[in-house]
Amino acid sequence: MADKYLELVNSGMTKKLAKLLGLPRPPRLRRYGVDTPLLPGPVLVLGTSARAQELSDVMVSWGLDVRRHDAGQSKLGGLVLLLDELSHPEQLSALMLATSAALRKLVPGARVVSVSKPALANDEPAVAAVRQGIDGAMRSLGREMRGGATANGIVLAGDTSIVSPSALGALRFFFSGRSAYVDGQFLTVRTEAGELPDDFRAPLAGKVAVVTGAARGIGAEIARTLARDGAKVVLVDMPQAGDALAKVANQVGGTTLQLDVTAKDAGARIMDHALTRHGSLDLVVHNAGITRDKLLANMDAARWDSVIAVNIASQLRMNEVFLAAKIPGLRVVCLASTSGIAGNRGQTNYAASKGGVIGMVRASAALFAESGGSITAVAPGFIETEMTAKIPLGTRTVARLVLPSLMQGGLPVDVAEAIGFLGSDAAAGLNGQTLRVCGQSLVGA
Known part of the structure; x- marks a missing residue:
């Protein structure tokens, strides 16, 4: 959605007219x-x-005003529901009515976060x-929230606790403006692994991060966000995008590597560049x-094969190189899509590739964990980019206004913020997961 429309319906006389x-x-x-509060008001903790x-x-140590069981007449910036017991x-009745x-x-902009346990086949x-x-x-x-507020959940698997590093990391992520376009989603903390940063304003300080497709759009915003969070960034893109790539690299103080990710030696070249120029490789x-959208009835081999080659086969090939090198603590974050979860008309090839990313991430988690690393994915929904601008106007309008609980498309920075979190040490216990950044919509690329 154009920012102009959002401003018109939320200010002055046009606000009254829109209403x-x-x-x-x-x-x-x-x-x-960087300097905004973690929450826009006190946080109330309900449940035991x-x-x-x-x-x-811990929340008090973060500078939050924490209330237990009763907030009185105070307005609230956050609500934590302890439901894990x-x-x-x-037993839900009393807690849900207290939540009501x-x-x-x-x-406006408040956050509700639940803490629960996973439902398993061998449970009572x-x-x-x-x-x-x-x-x-x-x-x-999440679909009932108003004023840009969101509701998300943390699931504690096995014996993990709410005060484990990744649980606390997930809680801060859901509280903060980094999760602005994440609604109705769950993050499962599988292990006690992870480490919170010394400075929450620079969670990637000292890290070396590689971003492919970094010359424009979401990739460029990812590079900017990782650099803002303290990482030294290597920006990778095709040689023909060299000028745009250099421009972004200059903005973030990073280095560039021009290559085709489908090349057989792409992984080796990325690893060599990062280790030679910067001394380490911490995040890819x-x-x-x-x-290359087309109805399957009209699909040709060139369209199908090119999408598979770039979107999933290249990732598989590069990951094999990284795993063989046994890089300690390497974190990999992949771009999936809600199209790979729910499908999208005219995108059988794209949905196959992005569904493939989700499957690859889930199956690769244990392999990366062997060296203390992790692999996760972000599945964007309707994000305002050059790519989504190609979607027919009617579909775009519906996607923006009707389906998402937040009634608008997301921005590239919303995807970048999620990647920055998942690529940090605070998210080590979230290995193998895919996080939707979609405002509870399943439309888009």
Whole structure:
């Protein structure tokens, strides 16, 4: 959605007119700034958990005003629902009704985060029922939020606790403006691995990060965001994008590497450049991707094969090189898409490639963990880019205004923020997962 429309329906006389005419009024989203508060008001903790007090103490150390059980008449910037000890669906009632009352006190841009356990096949039926019920309730709550507020969840697998590094990292991510376009989503903390940064304003300080497809669009924004967070960035793109690539590299103080990611030696060249020029390789972002849309009935081999080659086969080949090198602590973040989850008309080739990314990430997690690393993916929904500008106008309008709970398309920076978090040491315990950045829409590329 054009920023002009968003401004018109949220300011002055045009705001009143839009309300009178019943026009959609997308909220202004609370996005991250280095000096902006983590939350726009106090945070209320509801429910009980073995580590509830310890969690509250950590949040206080973050500078938050933490309330337990009752916020009085105070407006709230955040709400944490501790649901990890529930064992029957009937136990949800009291907590959900308490949440109902608290929701009316939330300010614009507030955050609601649940903490729960995964529903497993070997659970008691009642236990599995309440745990899966929490999933449905939180996704539905995400669609009910107003004023740019969001609702997301943290799932604690096995014996992991809410005060493990990756659980706390996920909580800060969901609280902050970094998650502005993430709604109705869950992150599962699988291990106690991870480490919180010394400085939350520079979570990638001292890291060397490689970003493919970095000359423009989402890739360029990823490079800027990683550099802002302290990383030294290597920007990779095709030789014909050399001028645009150099421009972005100059902006972020990074180095460039011109190559085709489908080349058999791409992984080796990336690794050699990072190690030779910067002394390490800590993060690889597989962002390079293309679309060649066509209905399958009209698809030809060139369109199909080129998309598979760039979007998934190149990642598989490069990952084999990185795994063989056993680079300690290497984190890889891949660009998937909601098209790979829900499909999209005219995108069988693209959806196959992006669904392939999700499968690759899930299957590669254990392999990267052997060297203390991780691999994750981000699945953008409708993000305002040159690529989505090619979607027919009618589809774009519906995607922006009707389907997402936030009533607008996301921005490249929303994808970049999620990648920055998943590529940090604070997310080490989230290995193998795919995070949707889609405002609860399944439309887009």
